[in-house]
Amino acid sequence: MLGGKGDFELIHEDYPFPSQPQNFKYYFLGIMGYHLHSTVDLLCRERRKEFAEMFLHHVITVLLYGMAYMLNLGMMGAVVSFLHDISDIFAMAVRGFSEMKFRTPTVTCAVLMAVTWFWTRLLVFPYFIYVFVFKQNHLAGSYFFKYFTGFLLSILLFLHFHWFTGLCLHLRAYTKRQFYNY
Numbered sequence: 001m002l003g004g005k006g007d008f009e010l011i012h013e014d015y016p017f018p019s020q021p022q023n024f025k026y027y028f029l030g031i032m033g034y035h036l037h038s039t040v041d042l043l044c045r046e047r048r049k050e051f052a053e054m055f056l057h058h059v060i061t062v063l064l065y066g067m068a069y070m071l072n073l074g075m076m077g078a079v080v081s082f083l084h085d086i087s088d089i090f091a092m093a094v095r096g097f098s099e100m101k102f103r104t105p106t107v108t109c110a111v112l113m114a115v116t117w118f119w120t121r122l123l124v125f126p127y128f129i130y131v132f133v134f135k136q137n138h139l140a141g142s143y144f145f146k147y148f149t150g151f152l153l154s155i156l157l158f159l160h161f162h163w164f165t166g167l168c169l170h171l172r173a174y175t176k177r178q179f180y181n182y
Helices: 024-044 051-070 074-099 103-135 145-180
Strands: none
Touching: 024 051, 024 074, 051 074, 051 145, 074 103, 103 145
16 A cells, blocks of 8 residues: 555564564654653643644554553554654645745645645555454454554544644635735
């Protein structure tokens, strides 16, 4: 689904002791630390209207990273992180270009962000959840963690749909406003 030759369903065939790339633990703990910092930073900033949904997102993310680390599911956590990072590249570009008042690069990056967001977070990510909950048997001894993790991932998916709708509406209003003011 991402253009590679591997099969996602085989990611944990050697569970509970999966082979991981060298220094993978540091990479994984680094991303977890970044998200933990983002959660603390969100709590220390002035409350904005989207505080509740962002706080929910950050708390679930930190919980998922912690559970993935403790249950030796780091490779799955890395896949989820990768899926999110692809569209985040364009999200950061949109923020930068919009602050510099560049119309064309802002709209171009926003469209690219919407396309990658749709592909990675609304098509590939639900498939990931399906495979994790219904096709993987690596957590057969702990149904609680398996279904609880699936539940938390599904909440993230719901937030992705919510934000994608807002993104599309915002992008439509922005392009209309720029077209009529041109």
